[in-house]
Amino acid sequence: MGRATTVSDVLSRLEKHYGPQAPSWPTDPYEFLVWWHCGYPASDAACAKGWERLNQAVGTAPERLLKASPAKLAAALKAGGMVPELRAERLKEIARRVQDELAGDLRAALAVPVAQARRLLKKFPGIADPGADRILLFGGVTPVAAVPSNGTQVLVRILFGQERENYGVNYRQAQESIEAETPRTLEARQRAYLLLKRHGQDICKRAKPRCEQCPVNQSCAYFAGHRRGVTPRRQSG
Numbered sequence: 022m023g024r025a026t027t028v029s030d031v032l033s034r035l036e037k038h039y040g041p042q043a044p045s046w047p048t049d050p051y052e053f054l055v056w057w058h059c060g061y062p063a064s065d066a067a068c069a070k071g072w073e074r075l076n077q078a079v080g081t082a083p084e085r086l087l088k089a090s091p092a093k094l095a096a097a098l099k100a101g102g103m104v105p106e107l108r109a110e111r112l113k114e115i116a117r118r119v120q121d122e123l124a125g126d127l128r129a130a131l132a133v134p135v136a137q138a139r140r141l142l143k144k145f146p147g148i149a150d151p152g153a154d155r156i157l158l159f160g161g162v163t164p165v166a167a168v169p170s171n172g173t174q175v176l177v178r179i180l181f182g183q184e185r186e187n188y189g190v191n192y193r194q195a196q197e198s199i200e201a202e203t204p205r206t207l208e209a210r211q212r213a214y215l216l217l218k219r220h221g222q223d224i225c226k227r228a229k230p231r232c233e234q235c236p237v238n239q240s241c242a243y244f245a246g247h248r249r250g251v252t253p254r255r256q257s258g
C-alpha cells in the first residue's frame with residue numbers, strides 16, 4: 022500500500038507548526054552523561070534542575086566529581102528528584118571511568134567506528150541504544166538516525182498506522198525511516214530528532230494522542246484508521 026506522505030514532508034509541517042527546535046541539554050558527550058543522571062525520573066526538566074544545582078555546588082568536570090564527597094553530590098542532585106545517593110555514585114563512576122580509562126577525554130575516545138563508539142557508551146550506567154545514538158548525533162560524532170525515546174511512536178503512526186507494543190520494534194522502524202528518507206548530515210538528523218521529540222511530547226503522546234489538533238493529521242495513517250502491527254497475539258517486550 023502506498024504511503025500518504027514522506028518523512029521530509031512530515032518534518033516540514035512539524036517545523037511550520039512548532040518553529041525551529043534546539044537541544045535543551047548539554048551536547049558534549051561527557052556532559053550529557055552527567056546531565057542524564059542529574060534527574061530521576063529522568064526528564065529534560067528534572068535533569069536541568071539537578072544539572073544547575075550540581076554546577077553551582079560542585080561543577081561537572083571529572084576531577085570535581087571525584088573530589089566531592091558523596092553527601093555533597095547527593096545534596097546537589099536532590100534538586101533533580103529521587104534517589105540522589107544512587108545518582109551520586111553513578112556520577113562518580115562516570116567520572117572515574119572517563120578519567121582512568123579514557124584519559125579524561127570521552128569525545129576523543131569516540132573517534133572510532135560507530136559500532137565501537139556505541140559499545141563504549143553503553144558501558145556507562147543508564148545508557149542503552151537510544152541514549153548512545155543521541156550522544157553520537159548531538160555530540161557531532163556521527164550523523165546516526167537517532168530517535169527520541171519519548172517519540173518512537175510518532176513516525177510509525179504517521180507512516181504505517183498503529184504502533185507496536187514492542188518499544189524496540191518501534192525504535193528500529195522509526196530509525197530505518199529516518200535513515201532512508203533524510204540526508205545523512207548532522208543538521209538534518211538533529212532537526213528530525215528534535216521535531217519528533219517535540220511532537221511526541223506535545224501532541225502525539227504515547228497515550229492519548231491529540232489527533233484533532235495535530236498539524237499532520239491529514240496524512241497520518243493512524244488517524245486515517247489504517248491499523249497495523251497490533252494483533253490479537255501481541256508481541257511482548
Ligand code: SF4
Pocket residue numbers: 175178179224225226230231232233235236237238241242243244
Ligand atoms: S494524527 Fe494523531 S497519531 Fe497521527 S501524528 Fe498526529 S497526533 Fe500522532
